[in-house]
Amino acid sequence: MASPVYVINPNSSQTVMAEIDKAVAPLRSAGGPGIVCLSLAEGPPGIQSQRDVDGVVTPILRKAADLEANAGAFVIACFSDPGLHALREQSRRRVFGIAECGVLAALTLGQRFGVIAILPTSIPRHLRYFGAMGVMDRFAADLSISLGVAELSDEDRTLTRMVEVGRTLKDMHGADVLVMGCAGMARYRAALEGAVGIPVVEPTQAAVAMAVGHVRLSQALAF
Amino acid sequence: MASPVYVINPNSSQTVMAEIDKAVAPLRSAGGPGIVCLSLAEGPPGIQSQRDVDGVVTPILRKAADLEANAGAFVIACFSDPGLHALREQSRRRVFGIAECGVLAALTLGQRFGVIAILPTSIPRHLRYFGAMGVMDRFAADLSISLGVAELSDEDRTLTRMVEVGRTLKDMHGADVLVMGCAGMARYRAALEGAVGIPVVEPTQAAVAMAVGHVRLSQALAF
Amino acid sequence: MASPVYVINPNSSQTVMAEIDKAVAPLRSAGGPGIVCLSLAEGPPGIQSQRDVDGVVTPILRKAADLEANAGAFVIACFSDPGLHALREQSRRRVFGIAECGVLAALTLGQRFGVIAILPTSIPRHLRYFGAMGVMDRFAADLSISLGVAELSDEDRTLTRMVEVGRTLKDMHGADVLVMGCAGMARYRAALEGAVGIPVVEPTQAAVAMAVGHVRLSQALAF
Amino acid sequence: MASPVYVINPNSSQTVMAEIDKAVAPLRSAGGPGIVCLSLAEGPPGIQSQRDVDGVVTPILRKAADLEANAGAFVIACFSDPGLHALREQSRRRVFGIAECGVLAALTLGQRFGVIAILPTSIPRHLRYFGAMGVMDRFAADLSISLGVAELSDEDRTLTRMVEVGRTLKDMHGADVLVMGCAGMARYRAALEGAVGIPVVEPTQAAVAMAVGHVRLSQALAF
Amino acid sequence: MASPVYVINPNSSQTVMAEIDKAVAPLRSAGGPGIVCLSLAEGPPGIQSQRDVDGVVTPILRKAADLEANAGAFVIACFSDPGLHALREQSRRRVFGIAECGVLAALTLGQRFGVIAILPTSIPRHLRYFGAMGVMDRFAADLSISLGVAELSDEDRTLTRMVEVGRTLKDMHGADVLVMGCAGMARYRAALEGAVGIPVVEPTQAAVAMAVGHVRLSQALAF
Amino acid sequence: MASPVYVINPNSSQTVMAEIDKAVAPLRSAGGPGIVCLSLAEGPPGIQSQRDVDGVVTPILRKAADLEANAGAFVIACFSDPGLHALREQSRRRVFGIAECGVLAALTLGQRFGVIAILPTSIPRHLRYFGAMGVMDRFAADLSISLGVAELSDEDRTLTRMVEVGRTLKDMHGADVLVMGCAGMARYRAALEGAVGIPVVEPTQAAVAMAVGHVRLSQALAF
Known part of the structure; x- marks a missing residue:
């Protein structure tokens, strides 16, 4: 069974997370990787400033570290792509930013x-x-x-x-x-x-589509 | 049932087509769009010059027109992306170039x-x-x-x-x-x-992954 | 006697060809290369789409091949420069695009x-x-x-x-x-x-002026 | 008396801080702004990764907030300019990054x-x-x-x-x-x-020189 | 005592020179380099054309050569930076252009x-x-x-x-x-x-601030 | 009779001028504009520095002013294009730089x-x-x-x-x-x-070819 794509919404809004979840639902498929959307409890209600962007990097990294073992790929679901390159350094999985x-x-x-x-x-x-x-x-x-x-x-x-x-x-x-x-x-x-x-x-659709494609390809043999 | 992604290899090589088919196989899924790879009988054995690139546009457009009604998306599988913009004009489907x-x-x-x-x-x-x-x-x-x-x-x-x-x-x-x-x-x-x-x-993997994602999203309602 | 500059209007319009001919007439000179303007019978009435652009490349190449032996230079007289690089590959003459x-x-x-x-x-x-x-x-x-x-x-x-x-x-x-x-x-x-x-x-004036200069220089000795 | 330029070395190294202090010493002048160099106790020993860069933003902002009332300008003394734009949002002082x-x-x-x-x-x-x-x-x-x-x-x-x-x-x-x-x-x-x-x-010399100039100009009247 | 920054206003206007002098006054400091503003008697009343720009280069170079021995740095105080690179070639001092x-x-x-x-x-x-x-x-x-x-x-x-x-x-x-x-x-x-x-x-403030910083740094030992 | 193209070699070298004259000779034609090459007596033996470049602008402008009434176009024949934009301001003729x-x-x-x-x-x-x-x-x-x-x-x-x-x-x-x-x-x-x-x-051939084309076109009626 394919490891899931984790979509990390770095704010704490359950509403935003639910919207993202609905937006990417068509990308789920029977044999394909799951798509798991989650919010950051530590995140601000919305990410509106550079301070907010920089401030969520540490919790994103911590959350992603917890998920690493089971992850197929990560998507950071905020248009400022907070922590994109830090997570690329940390993780052995591929990381996609929505921006x-x-x-x-x-x-x-x-x-x-x-x-x-x-x-x-x-x-x-x-x-x-x-x-x-x-x-x-x-x-x-x-x-x-x-x-x-x-x-x-x-x-x-x-x-x-x-x-x-x-x-x-x-x-x-x-x-x-x-x-x-x-x-x-x-x-x-x-x-x-x-x-x-x-x-x-x-x-988010653009990023999750690329992430799903990556997981399918990387988990097949030979290429 | 989702309309397939047509991957058009604009040369006439069955070997190349078979290689492409194998490369993109992991992107096929039960409920997802099919991925149909085909070569152009009229194409040259390989596309090696600008003349070859320009020369295959008309047969690509003709082939794609034949497939249009049933197509979910097109992928042009040559690194010069021959006919990419001409097919985007012609087709109501989204068109992806591998380059x-x-x-x-x-x-x-x-x-x-x-x-x-x-x-x-x-x-x-x-x-x-x-x-x-x-x-x-x-x-x-x-x-x-x-x-x-x-x-x-x-x-x-x-x-x-x-x-x-x-x-x-x-x-x-x-x-x-x-x-x-x-x-x-x-x-x-x-x-x-x-x-x-x-x-x-x-x-080809990069392009087909994007195409599959697009078909899944466009054939879902509401977004 | 210098080999002429062939100005290929890739649409079939005699009116456009006549306009081009009039536009470049001042660039003709007694000892200089002739400037021969021609249309493509196979071309569309006007070039309005990428499909039109790509579609005229093969007839341009064929026409230019017929003219090659006697040509001093070629000018492709459509603002999308169709076939510019393909003709540069094919021809031993220099090729100018009007765009x-x-x-x-x-x-x-x-x-x-x-x-x-x-x-x-x-x-x-x-x-x-x-x-x-x-x-x-x-x-x-x-x-x-x-x-x-x-x-x-x-x-x-x-x-x-x-x-x-x-x-x-x-x-x-x-x-x-x-x-x-x-x-x-x-x-x-x-x-x-x-x-x-x-x-x-x-x-067209800009391109033909450069083409005429090139023919004059290339047909002189020593440089 | 002019408010000082605070030079924040975002790692915890006293050696680096002492080197910076020595490097910018010639920019101190009798009537001019002081130049105060400090390290971040919370910072890593050195900033070597994007994670380190993103991780020091919050302590930089906190430190700068403490210094805000008395500050003439801030310099962030790490070649990745961590927190540069976040501090520009937060502070009413001008902020300079050494990169x-x-x-x-x-x-x-x-x-x-x-x-x-x-x-x-x-x-x-x-x-x-x-x-x-x-x-x-x-x-x-x-x-x-x-x-x-x-x-x-x-x-x-x-x-x-x-x-x-x-x-x-x-x-x-x-x-x-x-x-x-x-x-x-x-x-x-x-x-x-x-x-x-x-x-x-x-x-650091380039940045502190600009910062000192700015403080001198902004604290004069009329311009 | 530090060698001064010479600010050369390449037009002949005493009014402009006086304005510049006032603008950069806050950058003067007790122990720091002097800032000496001067106009070019040979310059036009204002520099309004490329001809004016090119025409003042020779007098700028001549004036700067006279000042070279005692100069800490030069600033060319016209927004077209006339003679900037020529003076950089000629002088052993650093040269700043206001544009x-x-x-x-x-x-x-x-x-x-x-x-x-x-x-x-x-x-x-x-x-x-x-x-x-x-x-x-x-x-x-x-x-x-x-x-x-x-x-x-x-x-x-x-x-x-x-x-x-x-x-x-x-x-x-x-x-x-x-x-x-x-x-x-x-x-x-x-x-x-x-x-x-x-x-x-x-x-002019931006340029003179950088020039003053440079003189202070270059006249200190060790760095 | 068409007004000539004046090719101004801004150094004083008769050898360079003679080489230029020979290089552009094939661009002369019976009915076309003359091509007159000249050196600047006031120019340096060769243009090797920005100072040289800037220093020849005034003599170029003076020389070109003398030639203006009869000129079809100007070419500045030094690879730094000295005075190109100043002469474009001054002259009602088109000016070409060889670089x-x-x-x-x-x-x-x-x-x-x-x-x-x-x-x-x-x-x-x-x-x-x-x-x-x-x-x-x-x-x-x-x-x-x-x-x-x-x-x-x-x-x-x-x-x-x-x-x-x-x-x-x-x-x-x-x-x-x-x-x-x-x-x-x-x-x-x-x-x-x-x-x-x-x-x-x-x-120089590239520039003079464009200049000759321009003179021919501008001296014809209607376009």
Whole structure:
């Protein structure tokens, strides 16, 4: 039986974890690796700052160490990919970050990717990351919906803002593919894609799909 | 039942097709999409020049049109990704190229990717492609094993040359991940990785894994 | 007597060919190479998609092979430079593409080039090409006039749209030189330049000028 | 009296701290800001992995919060700039990282900078950082002296290895300026510069110089 | 006693020189190097064209040669950094340019820098320079206030235009740090920063701070 | 009768001017623009430093002003393109630089260009220029033959060194096209190309070919 993919949501929100779990459910298969989503009890309610990003690395590493023996792969399910490289150092399993995989998946769907961030303060952090990834020549823009946590519970408003931002990315900045710049928003993906008219990548799906493929391949013999 | 992923090997070689089929076999699952590998009868024995690349686009498009109704996704299984963008225009299905996916997968495994080409004449073609992908800041080097088709049948010699080139990419050019710059060579992947000591991406596996993930996700409801 | 420059218009339009012929006429000189413009009977009426681009490569190569013995140089007169690298492989003559030469000429006239495309669907194809050329740091934007073939026959409307797009490229995107992103539109060049107030490159002229220079130099002795 | 520059050495080594203190001593002046160097008791003996880097962020933030009221500026004195952006979010003071400042200073001294790392495992981390900084077009190479902690106490051997690596960076990779890729090695700077024959930047000096300048300017009126 | 930093304003304006002198005054310290600002009698009233830039190099070199024996470092105080590399060749002292240092300082304060130019004709010159610096991936935009020399004496109008341009750089182009693209305007820095809400770098201050730090370090023993 | 192309060799060497004149002779045609080569009496014997580059701008501008009324175009025939942008400001004619045109021509002949410099001190100057041109992604390397002026008169030795450097650029740095990094060396071009086996661009020929094409086009009506 294949070892599971562990999807670590580094905040403490059970709601976000449940959304992620629902988003990646179609990637489960009978003979394939399980996909186990979990939150970090020690994590903040949401990861909104560089401090939050850096602060969850140690608990991620600790959690992953506990899971190591049985793990097929790890996915870090926060769009800042906290602890991605630290966990790659620590673990003998392959580690996928949702920002990295989300952007890479977008590169197969359009020539210039736009990113929809929740908060404006996330944007410079994203830009540093895209620079480290070396993909700035494919970058259109990163714009935020600028809604606070409380406002995110208003689904209509959230979708409306995402569509507005998505259209601006497409029409003003030349994006022909969008990446959702956070986890836990898969429920908006199809509607957003329909409204803006260009592909939209949900990053946890992108990362877990790559992780599942990896586990299947690595656990087969001969290659 | 999920529509299959069609993996189109654009040369006419049944041997290459069989190798690809074996390489991607672990990605098949009970409830998941089938993975159907096929060669192009009209294709050349091998794709070695830009002329070969451009020349197979029309037969690829024709073949894909025949398969469209039943297809879940397409994979073009030649490291020059012939017809990738033309098929994306033509088809309502998602289309994956093995060069694109192989390089993107490598970006999750190391900071600078090296490519092992078969022929030296492929290298400028690869460089144009990596430039179009916007990933030159992550590029270490692309070196060829410089073996003719006849010589490739000598497996020991082929692996020996791959290991030599892989070590040069690592030691002289700073590569920390390698991409095999052709299809049909998956049988060398594990040995090469072991000998050079850095991860090696087999590009048909990388592309088919992404395609399978996409089919699973797109055929589920709601996202 | 110098061998001629063959300018291959890869669509079947005699009108476009005649426009190109008129555009490059000033580059003909008594002792210099002739400039022979021709269309491809097998080509589509216009090249509007990646499929069209890839589809004309084989007829271009066949036509060029027929002309090889007598050729001084080749120019491929379509802004997607179809078959450029395949013909470079096949031919012992030098081969110039109008997109490549048009953009390079623009780099001598301004710091950031803008491109005026006919159709919005051409833009990602252009971007891939500029990426492969490695000139994205000099790129301002690529915008389309979005006129269908029928509408292009309305010259006033076409020029009006070109001027609008040219001004947007200059004022909103910082372009200080423009490239016309198609062949056969030389008649608008001067008016466009006058109206927008920055240099405008007509790409067939740019490419044929380089080709003529090359033939003169290569057919002289000693250098 | 000007508020001091706090130089936080995020490892627990008093030796390294003393070396830094000596290196920046010439930047102290009568009327200028004090320069206070301190180590983190909670830090590891040396920062050698991404895990170490991420792990010291929380103690750095805590220490800096304690010092905030009286601080003129902060310098993070580890070549991975741990916590740089998190501290910029937290603090109302300006924050300087020695990797960032060391590389920027190098850009004023040569066209291509080479970096001398201690350990080979640091190199991909450095590359990600230089990518995030957007300076890869100025990057020559990053090579390590590959000495373990115990071996570093052998000063002759350390300098010998630094000179070897520096010469390789200059002769094989075209570097015309070097950056020392760690803190606490200022005592080798002059000898290294003399032996290799190109400028060598000691990064704590580069960062503290900028910090002192900033404090002087910000504490004056009117500008 | 430390040798002074000579700040060469390459135009002939005593007003600009006095402004620079005032801007850098806080960087003077009892035991530190003096900071001596001077204008070039042979310089034009203002440096507004590439011709002006190239034309002042010879007088800058002559003036610097006269000062060489006693100099600790040189700063060239014009945002086109005229003669920067020529003086680096000629002098045994370190030479700082205000454009180079201003942009590098901005890279420590934000992820994307915007530049406020006086004249629109300066912009392509700036872009060439930022390209030579290799920092275009961090570049937001460069926009001008488009005021003539006479209009610059109207301080309210000048500040108003700077604020307008600064806000456009921030809101439309994503700049999160600004660089003042000329010398002699330090008096607007604080007000501009307050009005736009992102950090503003005054480039003579950035350069002189680095120069002072260098002199202090180089005149100390042992490092 | 077409106005001539003025080729300004900014050094005072009649030998270099004569070499340039011979190199571009095949570009003269009966009805075409004349090509007039001239040296600058005020120029140094050779341009070897940034100081030399900057120092010849004023005499170039003066000379060009004298020639303006009758000029069709200008070519600045020194591989540092001194005064290129200043002359573009001053003149109503188009101005071509041999470094710019030589590199751009190389981009049509190979994917990675190598440059053969005379002196090692020219290399950082070249790199700044290629950075300003935005073509570093296509750059292989720039290496010098390191011969002094006296040694250059030994033609065998000069060619031998050029071939050595050309082979290193090809074999070690992946160049597939070479640019001669100085004027006046056209006599070595064919032999160098033959010996190294990849195309070699002589930059005065590249620039004058573009200039002649421009004059022909601009002096025709209607386009």
